[in-house]
Amino acid sequence: MKDEKTDFLGISSGSRDGAAALLRGHGERDALGIERRLLQKLAASMGDPPLLIRLWDGSEIRLGGGAPVDVGITIHDRGALWRMLLHPELHFGDDYSTGRIEVNGDLVQFLETLFLSRPPLASDGFMEQLRNRFARASCNTLAGSRQNIQHHYDLSNDFYSLWLDERMQYTCAYFATPEASLAEAQVAKLDHVCRKLRLKPGETVFEAGCGWGGLARHMARNYGVKVRAFNISREQLRYARARAREEGVEDWVEYVEDDYRNITGTCDAFVSVGMLEHVGVEHYRELGEVVDRCLSEDGRGLIHSIGKNRARPMTPWIERRIFPGAYPPTLGQMMEIFEPREFSILDVENLRLHYARTLDGWLERFDARQDEIERMFDRSFVRAWRFYLASSLASFSTGSLQLFQVLFTRPRNNAIPWTRAHLYREGD
Amino acid sequence: MKDEKTDFLGISSGSRDGAAALLRGHGERDALGIERRLLQKLAASMGDPPLLIRLWDGSEIRLGGGAPVDVGITIHDRGALWRMLLHPELHFGDDYSTGRIEVNGDLVQFLETLFLSRPPLASDGFMEQLRNRFARASCNTLAGSRQNIQHHYDLSNDFYSLWLDERMQYTCAYFATPEASLAEAQVAKLDHVCRKLRLKPGETVFEAGCGWGGLARHMARNYGVKVRAFNISREQLRYARARAREEGVEDWVEYVEDDYRNITGTCDAFVSVGMLEHVGVEHYRELGEVVDRCLSEDGRGLIHSIGKNRARPMTPWIERRIFPGAYPPTLGQMMEIFEPREFSILDVENLRLHYARTLDGWLERFDARQDEIERMFDRSFVRAWRFYLASSLASFSTGSLQLFQVLFTRPRNNAIPWTRAHLYREGD
Numbered sequence A, B: 001m002k003d004e005k006t007d008f009l010g011i012s013s014g015s016r017d018g019a020a021a022l023l024r025g026h027g028e029r030d031a032l033g034i035e036r037r038l039l040q041k042l043a044a045s046m047g048d049p050p051l052l053i054r055l056w057d058g059s060e061i062r063l064g065g066g067a068p069v070d071v072g073i074t075i076h077d078r079g080a081l082w083r084m085l086l087h088p089e090l091h092f093g094d095d096y097s098t099g100r101i102e103v104n105g106d107l108v109q110f111l112e113t114l115f116l117s118r119p120p121l122a123s124d125g126f127m128e129q130l131r132n133r134f135a136r137a138s139c140n141t142l143a144g145s146r147q148n149i150q151h152h153y154d155l156s157n158d159f160y161s162l163w164l165d166e167r168m169q170y171t172c173a174y175f176a177t178p179e180a181s182l183a184e185a186q187v188a189k190l191d192h193v194c195r196k197l198r199l200k201p202g203e204t205v206f207e208a209g210c211g212w213g214g215l216a217r218h219m220a221r222n223y224g225v226k227v228r229a230f231n232i233s234r235e236q237l238r239y240a241r242a243r244a245r246e247e248g249v250e251d252w253v254e255y256v257e258d259d260y261r262n263i264t265g266t267c268d269a270f271v272s273v274g275m276l277e278h279v280g281v282e283h284y285r286e287l288g289e290v291v292d293r294c295l296s297e298d299g300r301g302l303i304h305s306i307g308k309n310r311a312r313p314m315t316p317w318i319e320r321r322i323f324p325g326a327y328p329p330t331l332g333q334m335m336e337i338f339e340p341r342e343f344s345i346l347d348v349e350n351l352r353l354h355y356a357r358t359l360d361g362w363l364e365r366f367d368a369r370q371d372e373i374e375r376m377f378d379r380s381f382v383r384a385w386r387f388y389l390a391s392s393l394a395s396f397s398t399g400s401l402q403l404f405q406v407l408f409t410r411p412r413n414n415a416i417p418w419t420r421a422h423l424y425r426e427g428d
Helices: A013-023 A033-045 A078-086 A088-098 A107-117 A126-135 A142-153 A157-163 A182-197 A214-223 A234-246 A281-294 A316-322 A331-341 A352-368 A370-376 A379-397 B013-023 B033-045 B078-086 B088-098 B107-117 B126-135 B142-153 B157-163 B182-197 B214-223 B234-246 B281-294 B316-322 B331-341 B352-368 B370-376 B379-397
Strands: A052-054 A060-062 A072-075 A101-104 A204-208 A226-231 A253-257 A267-273 A295-307 A344-350 A402-409 B052-054 B060-062 B072-075 B101-104 B204-208 B226-231 B253-257 B267-273 B295-307 B344-350 B402-409
Touching: A033 A060, A033 A078, A072 A078, A078 A088, A088 A101, A088 A316, A088 A379, A107 A379, A142 A234, A157 A234, A157 A352, A157 A370, A182 A214, A182 A267, A182 A295, A182 A352, A182 A402, A204 A214, A204 A281, A214 A226, A214 A234, A214 A253, A226 A234, A234 A253, A267 A281, A281 A295, A281 A331, A295 A331, A316 A379, A331 A344, A331 A402, A331 B331, A344 B402, A352 A370, A352 A379, A352 A402, A370 A379, A402 B344, B033 B060, B033 B078, B072 B078, B078 B088, B088 B101, B088 B316, B088 B379, B101 B107, B107 B379, B142 B234, B157 B234, B157 B352, B157 B370, B182 B214, B182 B267, B182 B295, B182 B352, B182 B402, B204 B214, B204 B281, B214 B226, B214 B234, B214 B253, B226 B234, B234 B253, B267 B281, B281 B295, B281 B331, B295 B331, B316 B379, B331 B344, B331 B402, B352 B370, B352 B379, B352 B402, B370 B379
Parallel strands: A052 A072, A204 A226, A204 A267, A226 A253, A267 A295, B052 B072, B204 B226, B204 B267, B226 B253, B267 B295
Antiparallel strands: A052 A060, A072 A101, A295 A402, A344 A402, A344 B344, B052 B060, B072 B101, B295 B402, B344 B402
């Protein structure tokens, strides 16, 4: 299962072994003046976050005007420092994963400090733009998508079931009340989506990118609809089908191993929760054509996706190690799905803070199972995933990431509700 | 007040006198075969709507495959026919206004039939695109905007008060319940906007394009906020100030005769209801900069605007005769306001059907006061305005026009409500 040269994340084992040696601290000379100045220059370009940086020689650099701080990092060797200076957005994650860099204090708080220090409208530097230009030829072709999706979602169902909720919901939950648990909020999310779509018994729903199939089963069981749910992750589908049989809804839910581009037939509702991030802007028009081909005259559609306020490439480390080919669009970019086919947008809701809370729940559960996860993979995998979950949490809590639910219908469909009050009525 | 050469709408009086002579029907020869064929060709390009067309010689053309129909038109003279063949989207409205063309049956129903026959994704022809390209250099500069706004909104307060509700709301109402009256729905709209903005007593609101100032007075009276409301229509401001004094809120509401581009200072909420249609896409970024300049750190903003599902120029007749410089954007185009400044979109609601009902209310009230309006202006003015109100109604009811309310805030503002339930709670 494990490659000799690179681990699950694609980090080369050579650099990890090197790290281990370096961690022992032998033969490393003291940090030079120029290294300290370059580090301060890097910090300045990031808005001078109030952090304490410790270097391998025991020396410290207090950033952020020298204010007292709770969080910071330790850079364990010169190589890690230079890698960070060269491309912080990629190498920091790698070197945190392998342990060449440690975060002192709470990881989420550290990342929030980092993100909040960034000047609000900072644009990417020339090197970032150049790298992103090449990184973004994201190859979400039929074959490319399959590879990208397998990289993440086929890791193993056992792994995900250790820290996701009982329904295996790996998308933003909906905390209808502040005291809801993660499991309750995931059910509330499923119902929120179904209510927005105003499902009626006997209708047909197409779902593009169904994960472990929880939404499809929930719709069939609680709303009396037939669902055809598409996914290209084989592991997820295996799980989804087994659960459907267990729950006795296998006649109502059909799980299809295929790409969203191959969906045919007619549906009353088209739903996609957490797939758009993997589609790529260059394929949005195609997705709109698929929906247009399938949706009945009075059909409704809902797309739920992570998004951005302003068009910016995915964080390189996340794109490289966690979600190859992924990209969170702006609402304006999402309109590329709808406007060419003249779909009418009825409702957009931003659930950003709900995703921060969802991630907080995941991280807590993940941490409780660290030992098991380390036995399944290894230590650097655990560290990398903690870094991914924590930085996603910090991105939502500091407003770098959004969560958009977009409800739409055909332009001439007048069978739409007068208001959205039905979403908020008890017992409806 | 009235020009010798053109009337209120810019229709030349020569063509109106000519029309009067032609209406008498003297010396007009029978329609030619080629004229009937060209008319059928025009109808085919419009999706062959089921209409009965009567010509000046008493002959009839039954469109839409000869199905029995309730509505149609009478073309009273050859000139009107050729003008319609040449540029139907402009000349039909003019010749309807002057009476050279009559609509038989209900005007709204006729227009809905026309709009629903149009192939859904029809694109404009070459001539339309060419005309629109030149028409759209919309000159919404500081001076141009003033001229464009005066053309419509400075017609006379007495005129608008004949058929608008008591609060002089000239934007889409919100029918919280289906049985609400127009006046009730206009109050509900004001409250819906205020609830979305979560106004707190003592806060400061800036309003861009305040009409007759009803929202500003409502906010001051019912939410205890200070409002600076901007408008470049002198007639509207005169009315707004007098009403503020009458209602005793003159210390809370300041009406400023100035362009939105000149707004300075700091506000807790920025609101604009029904102005964006007059801004022009090329100035959206500028509008976003104004909001960015003014909005406090935890400030909220709401923009309420007529919109489209797909980018298309304004109907030429409406743009020429009713709303010079106006343009209803797509949601994607609206993002030009928000994305460059990284505003976070919290909520988008489409109130299309509410606008159809609002226009239905206006048209009913307008019709009840036709005689008075004719004495104020003249017959062709009454017909032109009926045509404008009816075609707007039909555009909303058939899905050619949308009404978007977009709520936004700064990206890092976490003081946002968990859900939208507060908008729908009784007595909140």
